[in-house]
Amino acid sequence: MPRVTFTNPTIASVGDLIEKESTKLFDLNFIKIDKARTNYETQAFGVVNINVKTGNIVGVSLFGNFSEDLINVFTLIIDEKIRILQLTDFITPYPTYANILHNLTLDYISYLLSNWKKHPLGSIKQFIAYLFL
Numbered sequence: 001m002p003r004v005t006f007t008n009p010t011i012a013s014v015g016d017l018i019e020k021e022s023t024k025l026f027d028l029n030f031i032k033i034d035k036a037r038t039n040y041e042t043q044a045f046g047v048v049n050i051n052v053k054t055g056n057i058v059g060v061s062l063f064g065n066f067s068e069d070l071i072n073v074f075t076l077i078i079d080e081k082i083r084i085l086q087l088t089d090f091i092t093p094y095p096t097y098a099n100i101l102h103n104l105t106l107d108y109i110s111y112l113l114s115n116w117k118k119h120p121l122g123s124i125k126q127f128i129a130y131l132f133l
Contacts, residue, residue: 002075004068009043012071015059015078022053022119026107028100030064035095041065048074048104052112053122055083055129066097073098084108085130 002014019025030036030044044064051058060074077087088105092098116123 002071004071006068009063009065010067011061011063012067013059013061014071014075015049015057017047017049017059017061019049022051023049023058024052024111025049026104026111028062028104030066030097030100033095033097033099033103035066035097035099036064038095039065046100050084050108052115052119055085055108055122055126056081057084064097070097070100073101083126083129085126088130 002012005011017025026048028046028048030046031041036044041064044066046060046062046064046067048057049059050056057074057078060071060078062071062074076082084105085108087101088109090101092101112119112123112126
């Protein structure tokens, strides 16, 4: 169930944000994407909790004037159990805040490649599943 606090800027979250042994928190820095630059965003960030054994997003928290809209996309991803590697081929209009999904997938792939020994079976299963989608 998504939650939104309408402050300035807005805070939105969905799912579980507690890092566990099988999950990893990934930071989202919206200031690096072009949409935030065009809107002169100075405070826009988030965190995504991903189960590294399955590649499923289990929780998201966003902080920025766009978060009440973007949290809907993350809610759909969580509800439909869309794996993060499946989003590598997801195309969003440019420039939008949803372009952060591309950065997230790249960060996740980098994490899996550099930490595959921590989760060898999960990493291999995810890459094989991605190749045969």
